[in-house]
Amino acid sequence: MPWTLLDILAFLHNPNWIKLKVYAVLVGLCLICCAVSAILSRFQKQVQQRRAQDIALSGVGPAAFEEHLQAHVTWEGDLELKTPLRKRVLQWLKRRHRGRTAAMLLAGVLALMSLHHYVILSNWADGDQREFLGDHIGAVLIYKKALRVDPNLRRTHLLIGESLLAAGKINLSIKELERAAKDEMEEADPYAVLGDALRFAGRNPEALKYYRKAITMDATVAMYHVGAADCLERLGRLGEAETEYLSALRVDGTCLPAHQQYGLMLMNANRTEEGIAHFKKSLMVNPNNPHFHYNLATAYARVGFAAGAVAEYRRSIDLKPDYMLAHFNLGLTMMRLGDKRRATEEFQTCAQLDPQSPNDVEAKKNANSRLKELEKNG
8 A cells, every 4th residue: 555645754754853744744634634524514504504495495394394305205296396306405415424424434544544654653763763872772673663563664674674784683684674675676775785784794796786786776876886896896806896996986086985995905906006095085085084094004004105104003093092903003113113112112002902803802912922022032
């Protein structure tokens, strides 16, 4: 059943105002019902007035007139007046009852639609607020309430899938997103979100298929091209990956993920100078991202620009003091420059921090090894 009103309200969806919009729709429906009721009341009064006029014209009393209508018989004499009179009154009465029945049915349908829309949109709004606060699992539980009203609504499955993906529940996320994308859709975003989930799960060929669908439907979104490029890079199809990265940058020259990931691909392909150019463009857009400074520092270290590498590593540490990889690599750079004291300081700092990721665990392990090596060599 097409829910036109639901589609319109979903298009205007806003977590801060959605309930107010629903209330406005409900008030509008109430006003419509009141208007219909007023029209029917006026119509009934007109019927009563016409009936009174006809009774007066018939020359008989109201009781006799009603008895005639109930019996559906024709009086003798003056048939020219009374038979059309009876037909006209019966027609008015039938119209009145039909109008009341139609109005009651319309009011019932509108009430059910309003309740249906209110429950779904209210759950969407509450779930969005939980999602905004970072409570992804709480958002999922609220979104699932909307499924009790309409279990086949794609947008609800999409919202649940996105929240599960943000919570790291990748396999559960894929199931929900596949339900949202089980049929051909008019929007590209659900395909791209499913592609993200499949890519995080390491299912790159499947992810690439959905990114291709999204790009076919809307090629003006840079992140669709970035997702496809990342899949292609992981599959070893570097030429096609480069084409997609360049497509993303043509669509949006300030797309930071495109600059960063393309720069890393170039650096790994021994085209470090080209990668440096993209890292610098990223920093022009966002100069306060420690990871961008770290990537540029790593590229500088590869091409032998030690001074530039030290400056960028320090800048990344200023922005993120617990950046273990930056401390460790700055220590390596200082060792190459012959400054063992500063190298020791950086390795010690790295070894004292608590790791937050597998890369941090590896950096801490390597930092301890380097400290032992420096102590051994005096």
